[in-house]
Amino acid sequence: MIEANSLTKRYGARAAVQDVSFSCAPGTVTGFLGPNGAGKSTTLKMLCGLAHPTSGGSTLLGRPFAEIPNPGRHVGVLIDASAAHGGRRGRETLALSAQLLGVPESRVDEMLDLVGLDKSAARKRVGEYSLGMRQRLGIAHALLGDPELLILDEPANGLDPEGMRWMRGLLRDFASRGGTVLLSSHLLYEVEAIADRLVIIADGRIVAEGTRDELVGKEAMTRVRSADDHALRSALRSFAIDVTTADDGALLAEATAEQVGDVALSAGVALRELGPSRSGGLERLFFDLTQGSGDEVHAPTDPRAALGIADTDTDALQETVR
Amino acid sequence: MSAIAIPTIPAGERRPGFARLVQVELRKMVDTRSGFWLPIGVAAITLITVIITSLVHGGHEATLAHVFANSTFPSAFLLPVLGILLVCGEWTQRTTLTTFTLVPDRGRVLAAKVASSVLFSVAAFAFCLACSAVFAELVGNAPGGAGSISLAVLGQGLLFLIGSMLIGVAFGAAILISAPGIVLYLLLPTIWNALTAAIHALATLANWLALDNSFDRLPRGTLSGSEWAHTGTSLALWLALPLAIGWWRFRTRDVN
Numbered sequence: 001m002i003e004a005n006s007l008t009k010r011y012g013a014r015a016a017v018q019d020v021s022f023s024c025a026p027g028t029v030t031g032f033l034g035p036n037g038a039g040k041s042t043t044l045k046m047l048c049g050l051a052h053p054t055s056g057g058s059t060l061l062g063r064p065f066a067e068i069p070n071p072g073r074h075v076g077v078l079i080d081a082s083a084a085h086g087g088r089r090g091r092e093t094l095a096l097s098a099q100l101l102g103v104p105e106s107r108v109d110e111m112l113d114l115v116g117l118d119k120s121a122a123r124k125r126v127g128e129y130s131l132g133m134r135q136r137l138g139i140a141h142a143l144l145g146d147p148e149l150l151i152l153d154e155p156a157n158g159l160d161p162e163g164m165r166w167m168r169g170l171l172r173d174f175a176s177r178g179g180t181v182l183l184s185s186h187l188l189y190e191v192e193a194i195a196d197r198l199v200i201i202a203d204g205r206i207v208a209e210g211t212r213d214e215l216v217g218k219e220a221m222t223r224v225r226s227a228d229d230h231a232l233r234s235a236l237r238s239f240a241i242d243v244t245t246a247d248d249g250a251l252l253a254e255a256t257a258e259q260v261g262d263v264a265l266s267a268g269v270a271l272r273e274l275g276p277s278r279s280g281g282l283e284r285l286f287f288d289l290t291q292g293s294g295d296e297v298h299a300p301t302d303p304r305a306a307l308g309i310a311d312t313d314t315d316a317l318q319e320t321v322r
Numbered sequence: 323m324s325a326i327a328i329p330t331i332p333a334g335e336r337r338p339g340f341a342r343l344v345q346v347e348l349r350k351m352v353d354t355r356s357g358f359w360l361p362i363g364v365a366a367i368t369l370i371t372v373i374i375t376s377l378v379h380g381g382h383e384a385t386l387a388h389v390f391a392n393s394t395f396p397s398a399f400l401l402p403v404l405g406i407l408l409v410c411g412e413w414t415q416r417t418t419l420t421t422f423t424l425v426p427d428r429g430r431v432l433a434a435k436v437a438s439s440v441l442f443s444v445a446a447f448a449f450c451l452a453c454s455a456v457f458a459e460l461v462g463n464a465p466g467g468a469g470s471i472s473l474a475v476l477g478q479g480l481l482f483l484i485g486s487m488l489i490g491v492a493f494g495a496a497i498l499i500s501a502p503g504i505v506l507y508l509l510l511p512t513i514w515n516a517l518t519a520a521i522h523a524l525a526t527l528a529n530w531l532a533l534d535n536s537f538d539r540l541p542r543g544t545l546s547g548s549e550w551a552h553t554g555t556s557l558a559l560w561l562a563l564p565l566a567i568g569w570w571r572f573r574t575r576d577v578n
Contacts, residue, residue: 001329026329049426050419050577061331066426069337074329077423083416087354096353100338100346100424125355141420148329178329 006056031195032184039204040184072101076142081134086127111140131158152183202290220256225273235267343434367396372453376462384462385469390454391541397446398486405490410500443484479541495568
C-alpha cells in the first residue's frame, strides 16, 4: 500500500509538487507519468523520506517511511541508478546493503543472478558499468530485502529492448505475487505497457488518474490508411469525426473501426489498413494534459517525439520498443 | 484483487542495531578504491616516519616517546581526509539515496560514522604505537635505551588522533561536498592563524582557538592545566561547532 496525501513541496515561491494525492494497491503496477521536471522524482523522494514535504504526508504499508523500523525489508527503492559509488565493486555494493538489512549474503548472488549480472560484471567497479548495468544493479538492490513495495524512478532508462522486456516481466511477476509497484517515466509507451493504472502529473499537479480504459473512456480511436487519405479525411470530418495524422502518415480517427469503414465505403475510398489504435487516445490525452508544462529549456519542437510516442499501435511497439 | 491480503509491518520488527551500522560504516571506509589505498598510504607514511625518526637523530633523541610523537603526525594529517570522505562521499557519490532509504534516521547514520571513525583512530593509534615500539627499540640506539612513555602521553596521543579524525567528520558533515570540505579543512586553520597573527586584537585569542598550537602538542608531553584549557577551547571551535552544524545539515538536507 502506498498512499500520498496532499504532498506539497515548495522551493521559495515555486511549487515543485502541489497537493499530490494518490494510492497504489497491492497486486498492481502504477505508472507515474509526466514530462521531465513535472515533479515525479520529488514526489517519489518525499514518499521515501529523502525530501521533506512542505505540507502533506504519505504512508507506505500504513506508516510514514521514517517510522518503518527496517524499511529495506519492505520497500525496494531505486531513485537513480547512477547514484552508486563508482569505486565500489558491483557485488560489494549489494553485500554492504545486505549486511545492513540483515539478509544472508547468498541473497546477493541470487539477486545478481536474477538481474543477469554475471560473475565478471559483479567483480567490476560500478564506475565501469554502463547505464543499463547500473539499472540492473539498482533493481537487484531494490529487491534485496524481499520487499512488498517497489518504488522505481525511471527504471527503464538506459535499458535496451531486451532489458525492457525483462523488466516488464519482472515487475508483472512481482505484482502478481501481491506486490505493489510504483514506477515513474516520462515516456508513455514505457509505462502503458506495464502499468495497470496511470497517475499523470504535470507542473507538479496530478492531472489524471485511473486505468487506461477509465482515462480514455469508451472513446474509440481507429488507425486507418487508404488509397486517398485526403478524401477520407474530408469524409470523416463531414460526419463530425475528429481526425489527426500519426507520425507515419496514417490517420487517427475518433470513431470505431466499423464507423470508419462505413464512412470510407460511402466516400468510395479504398482502405489499405484499418484497426483500433490502442495508444492513440491515451497519447492524445497525455499530450493534452501535459502540454505546455515541464522542462521548458528542453522544450522540443515536436512534443510527440519528445514524449517518445512513435505513432504505431502499441502492440507493435511492445515488441520493438525502439 | 480482493484475494490479495494487504501486507503490513510486523509489530515486533526491530531496526538494524547500532553495532551493525558501525560495522557497515567501517566496511564502507575501506571497500572502495580510494578507501582501500588511503589507509595503506597512511600506514606506509607512518612507517617511513618512524624509521627515519629512529635513524636520523644519530641515536640521541630516538626515544620511544619522541618516535611515537612523530609517528602520529601522518595520521593526524590524513585521517581527517578519510573522515571528510566518509561523510561527503555519500553526498558526492549520491549513495545517500540508498543509505537513507535503508536507515531513515539519519542521525543514527552520522552517529555510526562518528563511532566508526573513533574505532578507526584507535586502530591507527595502535599501529603508530606498535611501529614506534619496534623501531625505537631495534633501530633507534638512544643512549639510555628506548625508554618508556607515560600513560598520560599515550592517552593524549589517542585523543590527538581521534580528535583529528572527528574534526574531519565534522567538517564533512557541515560542508557535505568532498572537495570543498577538504580544501576548507586545510585552509581555515591557516587563514585563522594568519588573521590572528596580523590583527593585534585577535592575538590573545590565538592560544585559545588556534588548532595547530594547542592540538599538535598533545602527543609530545603531558599538558599543564592552562594548556588543557587551550586545547579544550580549540576543540570546541574546530570540532564541536562544525559537528553541530553538520548534525543539523546531515539530518535535514533534502537528498538530490
